[in-house]
Amino acid sequence: MPELPEVETVRRGLVKVLVGRELVGVDIRDGRLTAPADPTAVAHELLGAVVTGVGRRGKYLAVGLDDGRTLVCHLRMTGWFHHVTELSERPHLRAVFHLDDGTWLLYSDQRRFGTMRLIAAGGLEDYWRGRVGPEPLDGVWTAPQLRAALRGRTAPVKALLLDQRIVAGVGNIYADEALWEARVHPLTPGGRLGAVRAARVHDAVIAVLERGIDAQGASIDTYRSVDGTPGSMQVRFNVFDRAGEPCPRCGSVIVKTRVAQRGTYLCPRCTPRP
Ligand SMILES: [Zn+2]
Incomplete structure (x- = not known):
């Protein structure tokens, strides 16, 4: 998607x-x-x-x-x-x-x-209004804003990142990539993220989205650009769609699990379960 x-x-x-x-x-x-x-x-x-x-x-x-x-x-x-x-x-x-x-x-x-x-x-x-929240790459969205949106929330942070009203544009792929990059387990309740981890997630969301744009997107299914060329982000994934492969950071085996009804990829060593 x-x-x-x-x-x-x-x-x-x-x-x-x-x-x-x-x-x-x-x-x-x-x-x-x-x-x-x-x-x-x-x-x-x-x-x-x-x-x-x-x-x-x-x-x-x-x-x-x-x-x-x-x-x-x-x-x-x-x-x-x-x-x-x-x-x-x-x-x-x-x-x-x-x-x-x-x-x-x-x-x-x-x-x-x-x-x-x-x-x-x-x-x-x-x-x-009511459909899309802050735009992550507009230079205005801040870590404190993300932390405020997560405060008090018991839902898994991954589910909250997929909520377009919390931050616009993140889906299953970039949520997994961002949480791996931020070293936060996808099941961590949103409200449990303090200032430091919320800032790491915020920065990681921006970084993985920018990397995705640089690669002209990820073509793992039907996605193509307007002129028909596929993107290349799929060869740059760190965890997404890489179950059984070594984590690029620690070498542990990446596992696939389910969070928020979505296939979710993570490194069990870099991101221990909360
Ligand atoms: Zn790892």
Whole structure:
């Protein structure tokens, strides 16, 4: 599932092909994408719009239009934007955008959990409220802020990092990588993290997300960038998807367990169970 680094890589790809382009043809083929809005109505609304920018909030993409509206997209499990110069049918194609330079932006989604919502001008902040919390890479998010968000919480710190309202954009991969880096067991109750460990987790979240962006994301499943190239973060994982392999820090065998209903990778020596 794409997390912040993958979505940021997609955003950068979309900026290159979409900004300044007019949508001269829009075909949304799957009602689940725009539900509860009617896909034909949304396609009609988008027709003729010019893209002014592509932003990101957590794992959401925000395609800005010239009349102030925003198309907010979430890739969920298997959503994928692919820019092509010739239109061709392909499996799981859910939406087709024809651009005024003659190229095409295709949206495929095998599992069909992805969403597109057209937000009215001025409505974006309301849309984010309650959905996404602080943006980890904006330079404003601080360790004390994270510690305050975890204070009193008995849920495992991993579950709390996956809560998009505590910090936006972290998913299963980068949560495991960050907690390993911070030497904190994923089951540690959030409220038990003092200032020192909360700061380590905060710094590690930022570090692993930046590393992920540098690697253009992790392609362990269907994720590809907009031009079709895979990311390379998967070869730089320290613990994720590496059960049975040696921990890069201490050499102990990495184990896979379950935390917050998610497959979780950790080093039992670097991060002893609380
Ligand atoms: Zn270790």
